[in-house]
Amino acid sequence: MSDKESLENALRDWNAKVEKPLAQYPERKSAFVTGSDAPIRRLYTPVDTQGDYMEKVGLPGEFPYTRGVQQTMYRGRFWTMRQYAGFGNAEESNARYKYLLAQGQTGLSIAFDLPTQIGYDSDHPLAAGEVGKVGVAIDSLADMEVLFDGIPLDKVSTSMTINAPAAVLLAMYIAVAEKQGVAADKLEGTIQNDILKEYVARGTYIFPPSPSMRLITDIFAYCSKQVPNWNTISISGYHIREAGATAIQEVAFTLADGIAYVEAAVKAGLDVDEFAPRLSFFFNAHNDLFEEVAKFRAARRVWAHIMKERFGAKNPKSMMLRFHTQTGGSTLTAQQPENNVVRVTIQALAAVLGGTQSLHTNSRDEALALPTEDSVRIALRSQQILAYESGVAETPDPLAGSYYVESLTDSIEAGALAYLKRIDDLGGAVKAIEQGFVQQEIQDSAYAWQMTVEKNERVVVGLNKFQVKEGAPKGLLRVDPIVGEKQCAKLAATKAKRDGAAVAAALEALKKAAAGSDNLMPPILAAVRTYATLGEICDVLRGVFGEYRPSVMF
Amino acid sequence: MERKIRVIVAKPGLDGHDRGAKVIARALRDAGMEVIYTGLRQTPEQIVQAALQEDADVVAMSILSGAHNHLFPRVVELLKEKGAEDILVFGGGVIPEEDIPFLKSKGIAEVFGPGTPTSATVEFIKAHVKRG
Numbered sequence: 066m067s068d069k070e071s072l073e074n075a076l077r078d079w080n081a082k083v084e085k086p087l088a089q090y091p092e093r094k095s096a097f098v099t100g101s102d103a104p105i106r107r108l109y110t111p112v113d114t115q116g117d118y119m120e121k122v123g124l125p126g127e128f129p130y131t132r133g134v135q136q137t138m139y140r141g142r143f144w145t146m147r148q149y150a151g152f153g154n155a156e157e158s159n160a161r162y163k164y165l166l167a168q169g170q171t172g173l174s175i176a177f178d179l180p181t182q183i184g185y186d187s188d189h190p191l192a193a194g195e196v197g198k199v200g201v202a203i204d205s206l207a208d209m210e211v212l213f214d215g216i217p218l219d220k221v222s223t224s225m226t227i228n229a230p231a232a233v234l235l236a237m238y239i240a241v242a243e244k245q246g247v248a249a250d251k252l253e254g255t256i257q258n259d260i261l262k263e264y265v266a267r268g269t270y271i272f273p274p275s276p277s278m279r280l281i282t283d284i285f286a287y288c289s290k291q292v293p294n295w296n297t298i299s300i301s302g303y304h305i306r307e308a309g310a311t312a313i314q315e316v317a318f319t320l321a322d323g324i325a326y327v328e329a330a331v332k333a334g335l336d337v338d339e340f341a342p343r344l345s346f347f348f349n350a351h352n353d354l355f356e357e358v359a360k361f362r363a364a365r366r367v368w369a370h371i372m373k374e375r376f377g378a379k380n381p382k383s384m385m386l387r388f389h390t391q392t393g394g395s396t397l398t399a400q401q402p403e404n405n406v407v408r409v410t411i412q413a414l415a416a417v418l419g420g421t422q423s424l425h426t427n428s429r430d431e432a433l434a435l436p437t438e439d440s441v442r443i444a445l446r447s448q449q450i451l452a453y454e455s456g457v458a459e460t461p462d463p464l465a466g467s468y469y470v471e472s473l474t475d476s477i478e479a480g481a482l483a484y485l486k487r488i489d490d491l492g493g494a495v496k497a498i499e500q501g502f503v504q505q506e507i508q509d510s511a512y513a514w515q516m517t518v519e520k521n522e523r524v525v526v527g528l529n530k531f532q533v534k535e536g537a538p539k540g541l542l543r544v545d546p547i548v549g550e551k552q553c554a555k556l557a558a559t560k561a562k563r564d565g566a567a568v569a570a571a572l573e574a575l576k577k578a579a580a581g582s583d584n585l586m587p588p589i590l591a592a593v594r595t596y597a598t599l600g601e602i603c604d605v606l607r608g609v610f611g612e613y614r615p616s617v618m619f
Numbered sequence: 620m621e622r623k624i625r626v627i628v629a630k631p632g633l634d635g636h637d638r639g640a641k642v643i644a645r646a647l648r649d650a651g652m653e654v655i656y657t658g659l660r661q662t663p664e665q666i667v668q669a670a671l672q673e674d675a676d677v678v679a680m681s682i683l684s685g686a687h688n689h690l691f692p693r694v695v696e697l698l699k700e701k702g703a704e705d706i707l708v709f710g711g712g713v714i715p716e717e718d719i720p721f722l723k724s725k726g727i728a729e730v731f732g733p734g735t736p737t738s739a740t741v742e743f744i745k746a747h748v749k750r751g
Contacts, residue, residue: 179633179684183660191662194689195633268635268659308638395638399733432733434715435685508641515642519736528734537716544685617658619628619641 072112083107100353101311102513103476109468115475121366122471125461129369131362131474132462133420134385139458143171144416145423146448147224149391151176151201152435153548154555155211158201162216164438168445173216173254174224174425176200177234182269184230184603187552196549199435200226204552205598207559209237210244219247223254224299224389224423229271231258232280233602236590239292255296255345255389258284261322261494262301264615265503266308271603274495276610280585281326282333285340287586296345298326299389306349307395309511312360313477315349317484318494318503320368324485325494327376337376341383350412350419351393357412358464359473361388361419366474367481390416391425397432401527402538405429410447417451418464424448434541501618508619556598563596571595572605579609624748626677629657629666631694634684639711643679646737647744652677663693670698670706676750679740680710687714692725699726705749711735 097105106113123129126136135141148165151158162173177200180192186204187196196202203209218241227234235256239249260277263270270277281298288297302310302319310318323344330340348364350357368386372378392412397405406429413426426444428436436444452458464470491497498504517523524530571592578588592602628644630637637659644656655673657666670678678698680691691710698706710722711731719730729743 179635183633185633191633191660194686195684198685199634263635266635268637269633307636309642433713508645511638512642512645515646515737519738525734541715543715546688615658617656619644619654619656 069112072110076108076110076112079108099312099356099473100351101313101356101477101480103313103473103480109472111468113468113472121475122465128373128381128384130365130385132465134365134387134422135461138420138461139417139452140460143452143458144421145172145222146170146445146452147172147174147389147423147425148441148445149174149176149226149425150441151178152199152542153197153201153544154552155201155203155208159212159214159216161438165441165445166216166221168442169449170445172222172224172423175212175226177225177227178202179269181234181599182227182229184233184271184599184607186598186600187549187556189600193549196552197544202548202552203234203237203599204556205559205596206237206240206593207555207596209234209241213241213245217247218242218245219251221253224257225254226257228257228260228263228267228269229277230599230603231256232284232586232589233593233599235284235292235295236586236593239590240593249292250294252292253294255299256284257301257347258298259301259322259347261325261498262304262319264498264613265318265507266304267301270613270615272606272610273613274499276606277613278326278329278495279333282330282335283584283586285330285343286333286335287584288343289335289339291586293343295343297340297343299345299347300326301347303347303349303391305507306351306393308507309514310507311510312351312353312356313480314484314506314510316360316364316367316477317481317488318507319346319348320364320371320481321485321488321494321497321503323368324371324375327372328493331376337372337378338380338383341372341376341378342380342385345422346386346388348388348390348421349393350390350416351396352408352411354411354415354418355464355467355470356473356477357415358419359470359477361390361416361421362462362470362474363477363481364388365420367478367485387422389423389425390419390421392416392427394427394431397427397429398525398528399432399538400535401533402429402433404527405432406443406447409444410451413448413451414455414457417457418462420462430538430541433538435544437540437542439540501616504618559596560598567595568592568597568601571597572601575602576605576609579606623651623653624677624744625653625655625673625675626679626744627655627657627666627670627673627675629661629669629678629680630659630682631661631663631666631680631690632682632684632686633660634682634686635659636683636712637681639683640681643681643711643737643740647679647741650741652744663690663697666694667697667701667703671701671703675706676748677707677709677744680708682710682712682714685713687712688718688721691722691727695726707744707748707750709743711740
């Protein structure tokens with residue numbers, strides 16, 4: 066009798082033995098499911114892991130990268146600990162960055178306020194009440210100079226959460242570096258630059274899809290020559306998940322967007338191995354620990370095959386899915402907020418076990434307000450405890466070979482591939498978004514989740530079980546309402562000081578370039594250097610490209 | 620036939636977080652109400668215009684960006700100017716508890732925080748709607 070037969074026989078006996086006492090001592094639930102609603106069997110054994118080990122799992126740093134993109138992973142160095150931060154004006158945010166660096170953070174992550182993200186200056190009527198609220202307000206190069214004052218840009222890597230106007234903020238960053246005497250080819254960092262997920266989940270779009278895709282491929286082309294160590298895009302599932310998607314949908318819709326960007330760049334005449342090594346990804350980490358670890362592993366495997374087989378990439382770096390992770394904001398509760406520290410730790414653990422390249426851990430008070438300095442420190446310390454004390458970083462992909470985790474990895478891969486096929490059939494991600502397919506899928510999942518919580522089918526500790534009477538939370542961070550006025554005054558001062566003719570000429574040149582087909586990065590950079598404002602630059606582009614008008618549904 | 624309660628679900632300001640607004644919109648519809656969702660980036664003027672045009676009984680707004688103190692009261696103010704102060708206005712989102720008394724003093728009937736069951740919102744509307 067083979068090993069397999071003897072296991073199958075033993076399993077049959079075991080199942081028979083288990084069934085009997087169940088009548089008297091039933092399991093906690095009639096059905097066990099993952100966060101994606103996939104059934105979880107009672108037991109996982111070698112019977113549940115099929116296929117060839119080398120082909121499916123392989124070794125760390127080798128195709129299909131299921132076990133991670135580097136050979137030794139965190140034995141070489143830990144993931145980059147990168148807390149997303151920014152609020153108020155550039156001075157306040159600069160102080161927070163210096164604080165975080167002093168606390169042992171290893172990279173910066175810039176949060177911009179909504180007017181900046183949507184390409185409005187702080188004095189725009191639509192910016193009223195929003196300036197400096199969810200991030201730092203940046204109107205011109207003058208603000209950017211203050212933001213990075215005393216932070217040597219050749220020594221830190223900087224991630225900027227900026228999408229529709231990504232080219233403008235990247236240009237400002239390059240210009241600040243020039244003033245510090247740092248050449249563009251020495252710069253390291255990331256711009257999010259992922260417009261497709263803005264249409265479905267995050268909402269900071271400006272232009273319609275087609276010119277937006279052009280801006281993105283212009284950045285790919287420019288950076289491959291001028292800023293070679295820059296991650297030109299962070300293809301993001303984070304916000305898709307926050308909007309309600311399941312883990313499977315998060316992988317599927319993110320990779321579908323990735324396919325659309327690669328196709329657009331190839332169509333624009335770029336060689337796949339020239340830009341693909343600088344593509345990066347951004348995922349969420351929720352509470353379902355094993356499903357999350359499996360999600361990261363499955364995403365790497367699926368992307369490696371797509372790049373190799375669909376796009377004919379030759380450079381292994383083009384096939385490696387490198388990613389940032391942020392813990393799940395939507396999983397945090399406003400009730401008993403201290404409990405969120407534990408949730409964040411579980412989620413961060415999933416990200417580390419899943420082989421993330423960098424990590425933001427949310428602060429306990431994020432369901433209530435922007436985090437205070439104390440909350441941010443606890444969140445950062447949670448990462449440091451995982452890194453230095455837990456031992457989980459000492460060998461790559463330590464859950465590989467777990468019958469359960471390998472089986473989950475396979476099922477997430479299968480679920481994602483099924484979605485990718487549907488999206489291909491609709492004509493790709495852009496078409497699927499234009500038709501509302503992706504949005505509808507996400508909304509259905511969000512609603513289903515809400516209903517399972519309201520029916521107490523899912524327990525959220527402190528929310529629908531184990532509640533306590535609580536007073537109002539104390540010591541929350543408040544952005545000074547005066548920040549908007551101050552920022553407008555600063556903007557007016559900048560405009561008064563600059564060479565108006567140079568600004569007008571630079572904006573005119575940008576307009577011409579936008580109407581034609583030249584790469585837009587050089588004229589944007591030229592405009593930024595004259596202290597043309599973000600709003601002025603985006604207005605020129607709005608004039609040429611038009612604005613995106615979504616179809617509303619729920 | 621009894622007229623259904625008509626609700627405008629709106630996202631004032633630049634905030635793009637609309638998971639909550641969409642879940643609420645669907646829950647209200649499932650509870651038998653007529654729901655119009657405005658979509659993102661609405662000015663108070665646009666929201667009020669939609670409420671008048673649609674003959675709404677209720678305006679439900681969601682903000683997670685911190686701009687609530689600026690935008691919520693403006694909607695109530697404009698409704699008053701148009702003689703539509705009998706429209707029930709309430710809000711939700713990430714709103715610090717210390718802001719709630721101010722918002723209520725400005726005519727926001729209720730403020731719902733994260734974790735509120737949709738059934739609570741449905742009950743609130745049924746208990747407080749003045750028109751319809």
